[in-house]
Amino acid sequence: MNALLSQLSLPLLSKELTEQSSRGRTFILRTVYAIALYGVGLGAFVNQSGGWDNLSFNILGTGGRLFTAVVQYQLAAIYLLLPMITAGTITSEKERDTLGILLITKLGPWTIVLEKFLSRVVPMLLYILMSLPLLAVAYSLGGVENGQVLQAGVVLVLCVLQVGSLAVLCSAWFRTTPQAVVSAYLLIGLTQFCGVLYARSMTQASPVLYTGEERLLDQLVIGTVSPGVYLSLNQYFRESNLATCVGWAILPVFACLFAARLALWPRAFLTARSWGLMLLRALDRFFHVINQNVVTRGVVIFRDHVPLPTARPLAWRELNKRSLGTMRYLIRFLLLTEAPLIAALLWPLATGEVYENRRFATGEWALQAVWLLAVFMLLVQSTALITGERSRQTLDVLLSTPMLTRDIVMQKMAGVHYLIKILLVPMGTAAIFWLFWLGAGQHNQQPPLDAIWQLVRMIVQPLIYLPLIAWGGFYCGLYCKSQTQAMLLGVVILAVLVGVPRIILPMLLPASAPYFNSGSNMSYYDPSYRAFQEDIAWTGHLIQILFPCSNFFDARSTPSPYPYRGETPLMPIAGMAEILHWLFYGGVVYWLRTRAPQALTRSTQRAEAPIEDLALELA
């Protein structure tokens, strides 16, 4: 009996849960999560009731929207948060050199993998349980069936298990946490993309309701690949085969955990290697093979020569020795991003897409994808600036040199600024196509002023937001011990900045709700859109100025200050608000940039000469 009890004591799980609960950031994360969840719930509730003044019996039977909002929020949180939390669970042991110690204990590989898996899944399930009161409100309002509640619950749990197991597999496979996190996101993104693609082909092929039996295969495929997509396609399955789907969807969980168990020993003592460098070397080999043909015959246009550092050593290293530093790699990166991007943008033309709005949607998707890529790459690069020096244990050595702190900061940022310039190329490509589709879709309905305004927005937005993200990432790296923590902090801050206004605005301006709920795909002549424009006034603009909500990832969200022909100028104030928004965030970027040396000094405790002495030295 005692032996059985000792087997069930789960020491690793206990240790992990105790550690997590004693960390300050767990408390912060839980609080932020709960505030956002209940904010979403409240927003949806006020929104569906038509405003604070309309709370009456009319709201009975309208719990569906609240229910959907809460479930969607939970799904988004699972896909966004769980990989970040879970992917470091085994890699952190590798980084601390403690995995070997664990492996020589009586804990078997299965126990280690399962307990690590549970240590991340259990808190996430508790996060999901947090929404029970909201779901109860939705249920009591009516409009939600028992089956829906059961289905949502099962799907949420399945998502947690799938995402968690995939992240654990990445954690067992890779050497460092950033590698594991990035791979987990990529794999999860890929599976979701496949799920969406399959679902889209299914709904486009037969956009009518089928019986469960006829759609069983579809259900199984989508349910297995992406339970979240399965839930959103609920309307297409007249008879849902939830039980069968659960059976299938649990298979990838076991497969991932089994693979993690297999990988645990052989990949426990890997040597740390630069991932970016490995990728670029693989690219090197690929391009080398391509270059050996009858036409080019291995011709080399750019021959790299890395000179020794002269005046700015840190900038030299960032620009010459980091992954994208050399011209050769730069060209390869551009080929790698530009070629598929242009292919994707031209796809509607190649396939003879007749609907202009679909062409336009392709441009918008591409633009958003490039924005996501840019944000992700910038966060990775900028959060690594200081945390990388810390993990390499080179920060102290660097700080004991006579370099000024300002020089250290600016030189470290040189690589990030370079990356921004590189990213502007695919962003510019996507923006040009988007503008082109936009113009083509309007059939000369818009005056040139509007096109110019959109062009200005396309130029100004990256110039403000990309440095904002870069400096934000730098600060996150400054105050966090590891890059993973810094990236997590960066993602949470971005999510708050982008998400919170979308919760606040519908509450303050119920008339604008359809605008937000429809993802802003509304006609200019839509009454609710007009109502939004008329209603938004100063309160909305103030929020818009303070948060990069409407502009982030969303090219069209802020209405043009210029009306259509024959219209009365409704909202010149919207343009003013956007200009104020840019000024505000431009100021934030300037402030972050100016304060960065002091922040570095403060966080590292480096002794700094009084400012007048520095002025003397500069003089």
Place this chain on the structure above:
Amino acid sequence: MFPRLRRKTATTENEAPKLAVRVDKLWIRYGKFQAVRGISLAIPPGEVFGFIGPNGAGKSSTIRVLATLQSKFDGYVAVNGLDVKARPDLVREQIGYVPDFFGVYEDLTAREYLHFFAAAYRLPYHKRASVVDDVLQLTDLTHKIDFSVDALSRGMKQRLSLARVLLHDPAVLLLDEPASGLDPRARIEMRELLKALKEMGKTIVISSHILHELAQLCTQIGIIEAGQIVAQGSVAEIYKHLGLMRIVHVQLANDPPGLLEHLQSLPGVTHVEETADRWSIRFEEGELEIEDLHAAFVHQGGRVRMFQPEVMDMETAFMKLTEGTTQ
């Protein structure tokens, strides 16, 4: 433009010009925890100062203050007469700091690594190649100049680290556990290198756990425990102060009668141990000089094949002075 500041700087620079390192009543606090509690040090130029203490005693914290990496402290700390608080930028020109770990930029070769830091120390560009060659020669790493830093052994990395801090020819070297984790050969090479630097007139502040080596190398020792200096001075002074025993190993070609009794009757001799091939004589150095002990052997007809005074027993001194308490 700032005449007042110029005067102030000049005054600061003129303070205590004869000391390479001066620490007066240094207090370092991390929140409520007091890592260093009012220690004072005075290290003249050209000295090799050994910092000894258990883990968590405050050695690294003190060295970090000297290296301008710890701005929050109370007390006065100066390097070559420059106040660390007032002119950390100038202090950085005077010091070379080797931390207790060796961080690498895995993407650099030894040549790039040294040129990188030569630029960071603002060495004139036209001099860098020759300076890099010189320091590599001094640290015996010339043949590894184009090797990746990551590929070097730990001992080589530590020597490269020393090469790095010598680039700008600093007056004071701050070495935090430079020999930790090195194999015996690498440790001996490091010790020889430090001796060479000592002969070049560098002031060296070194903390180490390898007490035996510190005793051989250091001209002054400071023993720190729980943030306070418990003993300071030359090795001999500390031994004398503690009344520690000296041990001499002797091998004889013959076995004169009555020698053992004679040795035991010498003033200060506390114990004579006769083993298979040697005699070990333990005595108090204040009462009996080593030369007199040697004379006693010869006087008794002993044919001395080996006469080897043991290096001072630093472990004993350390154990006697410290109670093994950390804060």
